Amino acid sequence: MKKGDRTRENIIMKSAAIFNQKGYAGTSLNDIIADTGIKKGGIYRHFASKDDIALEAYNYAASLVNRRFSEAADQEQSASGRLIAFFRVYEDVVHNPPFIGGCPMQNTAVESDDTHSELRNRARQGMHTALDMMKSIIRDGIKAGEFKEDLDPDALASFAFSLLEGGILLSKLDGDNRHMLMNITSFSSYLQQCCLKTS
Incomplete structure (x- = not known):
């Protein structure tokens, strides 16, 4: 990797953490300069604007979380286990989230809802990526005979x-993982009682 590419990647990585913790509006170019150690001119050699940095930073953060989802799901054999694996990624969201600051999609969606249409679109794409991953798992579960045939994947x-x-939202707001843990228990019970095919 060339030095310029490494510099650009470093800006994206550091900025992603800042944006996910402080939000788009709360993050200044000076924050990025302070964290990367790269002067304003150096940053503008790689990005045209703060918007460009924010969009690339979101893509980076979301891709890391999606990779964690995929890796967690791949470790499970059953479709129900693969669905619950998504929750396990955020099981300790308060102290050990898959990306610093919590869920990039949620943070971006909440902040950009009425203020930044392009960031909102990125968050929306992130939502659909996760939903498509889940729907694929559910369809596989139906096909394998684990889930009921009349289950609606959507x-x-x-x-x-x-x-x-x-x-994620309640646990982060309350500073307590119990909300996520209760949702894992409730969703597991729901799968058992309403979705699994009985022999």
Whole structure:
């Protein structure tokens, strides 16, 4: 990797952590300069604006979280276990989130809802990526005979993702992982009682 590429990657990595903790509006170019040690001119050699940095930083943070989701799901054999694996990634969201500051998609979606349409679109794409991953797992579970044939993959994925994001929000707000842990227990019971095919 060339020095210029390494510099650009370093700016993205450091900025992603800042944006995910302080938000787009709360992050200044001076914050990025202070954290990267790169002067303003050096940053503008690689990015046209703060917007450009924010978009690349979001892509970086979201890709890391999606990789964690995939790795966690790949360790499970059953479809239900693979769905619960998404929750396990955020099991200790208060002290050990998969990316510093919590869920990049949630943080970006909340802040950019009415203020930054391009960031909002990135967050929306992130939501659909996660939902598509879940729907694929559910379809595989139906095909394998683990889940009931009449299960609606779209509805179950939406329900699962809502529980996941709600657990993240409440746990972060309360400073207590119990909300996420309760959602894991509740979702596991729901899968057992309503989704698994009985022999």
